[in-house]
Amino acid sequence: MRNQKKYFTKEQQLKLRKQYDKLNNNNTNELLNNWTNIISSFQVEMKNGTPIDDLKVIKLAKQWQEGIKFFTGGDTEIIHSAERYYMDNPQAAKGNGMSGELYEYIKKALANIEK
Numbered sequence: 001m002r003n004q005k006k007y008f009t010k011e012q013q014l015k016l017r018k019q020y021d022k023l024n025n026n027n028t029n030e031l032l033n034n035w036t037n038i039i040s041s042f043q044v045e046m047k048n049g050t051p052i053d054d055l056k057v058i059k060l061a062k063q064w065q066e067g068i069k070f071f072t073g074g075d076t077e078i079i080h081s082a083e084r085y086y087m088d089n090p091q092a093a094k095g096n097g098m099s100g101e102l103y104e105y106i107k108k109a110l111a112n113i114e115k
Contacts, residue, residue, distance in 0.1 A: 003114045007085040019073050031070075038063050039097045042106055052109040061109035 008016065023031060038060055045057050051053055052061075072078040086093050 003084055007081045008078070008089075009081075012081055015073050015075055015078060017026060019071060023057070023071075028056070034063075035067055036096070039066065039102075043094075043102060046102055046105045052105070052112045057109050058113055061113045064106060065110060065113070 005013070041060050042057075042064070044084070045060065049094070050057055054056075068079060072082070086098075086103070091104075093099075
């Protein structure tokens with residue numbers, strides 16, 4: 001994550017680098033394709049008006065949660081830092097197909113599975 005020192009501590013940056021190195025040591029293309037597929041699937045479900053408590057959306061939310069845990073090493077402070085970064089810099093996620101509306105849909109789906 002470049003140019004984000006304002007949002008991530010040096011310790012968090014180091015943890016993220018270690019996770020990135022793990023990603024490079026695993027099947028990177030497969031992991032990134034899976035992540036892209038999750039985002040695309042969320043886009044379809046949101047566009048179709050699928051409720052957040054639908055089984056398809058719940059499954060996607062769980063996959064999203066697993067991906068976030070992998071990318072962040074499960075560090076909740078890194079997750080919160082990333083959320084602050086993307087809230088302040090929404091254009092940074094657009095390359096991944098993320099919009100503010102989609103992010104809110106995903107957040108609601110995540111909150112639904114955490115009940």
